[in-house]
Amino acid sequence: MHSTRSLALVSLFAALLAVFGLIPKIDLPLGVPITLQTLGVMLAGCMLGPRRGLQAVLLFLLAVALGLPLLSGGRGGLGVFMAPSAGYLMAWPVGAWVCGWVMALLPARSPRAAAVSAFAASCIGGLLVVHFFGVFGLTLLAKLTWTQALIGTLAFVPGDLIKCLVCATVVQTVARGIPDWQFGGRTLR
Amino acid sequence: MHSLYSARRTWLHGVSAGLKLSVLAIFGTLQFFTESLVLLGALALACLVLWVSLGSVAWGARRLLASLLAACVLILGFHFWLGHPMLGVISTLRLLSASLLGIALTLTTPSTALLSVLERVLSPLQKVGVRTERLALQLGLMLRFTEHFFVLWKRLDDAHRVRTGKAGGLRLLAPLAIQMLLAARRVADTLQLRLSDQNL
Numbered sequence: 001m002h003s004t005r006s007l008a009l010v011s012l013f014a015a016l017l018a019v020f021g022l023i024p025k026i027d028l029p030l031g032v033p034i035t036l037q038t039l040g041v042m043l044a045g046c047m048l049g050p051r052r053g054l055q056a057v058l059l060f061l062l063a064v065a066l067g068l069p070l071l072s073g074g075r076g077g078l079g080v081f082m083a084p085s086a087g088y089l090m091a092w093p094v095g096a097w098v099c100g101w102v103m104a105l106l107p108a109r110s111p112r113a114a115a116v117s118a119f120a121a122s123c124i125g126g127l128l129v130v131h132f133f134g135v136f137g138l139t140l141l142a143k144l145t146w147t148q149a150l151i152g153t154l155a156f157v158p159g160d161l162i163k164c165l166v167c168a169t170v171v172q173t174v175a176r177g178i179p180d181w182q183f184g185g186r187t188l189r
Numbered sequence: 190m191h192s193l194y195s196a197r198r199t200w201l202h203g204v205s206a207g208l209k210l211s212v213l214a215i216f217g218t219l220q221f222f223t224e225s226l227v228l229l230g231a232l233a234l235a236c237l238v239l240w241v242s243l244g245s246v247a248w249g250a251r252r253l254l255a256s257l258l259a260a261c262v263l264i265l266g267f268h269f270w271l272g273h274p275m276l277g278v279i280s281t282l283r284l285l286s287a288s289l290l291g292i293a294l295t296l297t298t299p300s301t302a303l304l305s306v307l308e309r310v311l312s313p314l315q316k317v318g319v320r321t322e323r324l325a326l327q328l329g330l331m332l333r334f335t336e337h338f339f340v341l342w343k344r345l346d347d348a349h350r351v352r353t354g355k356a357g358g359l360r361l362l363a364p365l366a367i368q369m370l371l372a373a374r375r376v377a378d379t380l381q382l383r384l385s386d387q388n389l
Contacts, residue, residue, distance in 0.1 A: 015334030077295030
């Protein structure tokens with residue numbers, strides 16, 4: 001049962017990432033697009049834990065690599081892994097893993113505690129880790145300096161902070177609605 | 190959910206998925222070892238010729254090309270602005286070549302063929318307990334869940350509109366998550382019954 005449940009949940013969160021990619025992106029005044037897909041990465045980590053969160057994001061990226069137009073704006077295929085933003089894509093599995101790992105470490109004894117932990121886990125895994133790899137990708141693929149890439153990525157941070165809050169809210173609601181849910185791979189008491 | 194693959198035949202459709210993937214992997218790696226503008230320019234031109242040779246299939250994917258060109262212009266402009274035009278040209282040529290090849294492969298190779306190559310490549314991992322044979326099943330489930338998400342979202346949004354007269358937006362995310370998680374548990378139970386004799 002444990003194995004089939006993992007299979008279903010991993011597929012479910014990969015689907016959630018796909019759905020978030022099909023929701024139209026919001027463009028910031030500077031032309032930087034904000035999509036909901038990093039919210040999917042945060043949710044996968046916080047809800048499923050490090051291992052299954054990582055698997056969900058890898059499954060989603062596999063579907064993208066196979067040519068399904070699941071990234072925001074209908075992008076897909078192997079070409080997206082060579083674009084300047086490839087660092088952010090590569091960061092998603094790591095970000096989900098870190099989210100899950102941090103979530104498993106932090107207290108989740110009540111829905112409110114779970115929400116606070118989810119916010120912290122999302123900030124670390126979904127924001128810091130993803131942006132670190134994204135900036136690294138920009139320096140490698142677009143040959144920007146670290147400072148230039150860092151300045152460029154800062155425009156995404158306010159939107160990502162809002163996503164961390166949304167992730168925390170969803171975790172809190174799930175903790176109330178499904179009291180036996182295993183956040184970060186353990187049971188909410 | 191439609192793949193970006195085009196069923197309209199081109200010469201590249203006849204080349205095996207494994208060979209195309211190998212060329213892409215080798216090419217993508219090798220071009221990072223050179224900074225020769227002439228060589229990178231020639232490679233980019235070759236990729237462009239390959240792209241144009243796909244004819245109407247390439248034209249059908251012009252949206253993908255447009256977003257790639259926009260990224261190239263941004264990188265080029267940024268480097269020009271910072272006073273490193275040569276670096277900008279080199280980075281742009283590399284990105285353009287690799288991305289064009291990637292898109293060409295996606296357009297001319299069915300996802301089932303790519304999946305089969307991937308399963309073959311990953312098969313040694315079975316010796317260390319990774320169940321690579323699950324990939325196709327998981328991809329199928331993912332697509333099914335994607336459709337189900339939309340159906341459920343629409344149902345919740347309709348209910349919200351009836352109550353408030355407004356669209357639900359992000360407010361629907363939490364109830365949607367709960368309903369989908371419960372649906373995943375039901376699917377897991379069914380899978381357990383169906384797959385218990387297949388050792389999946």
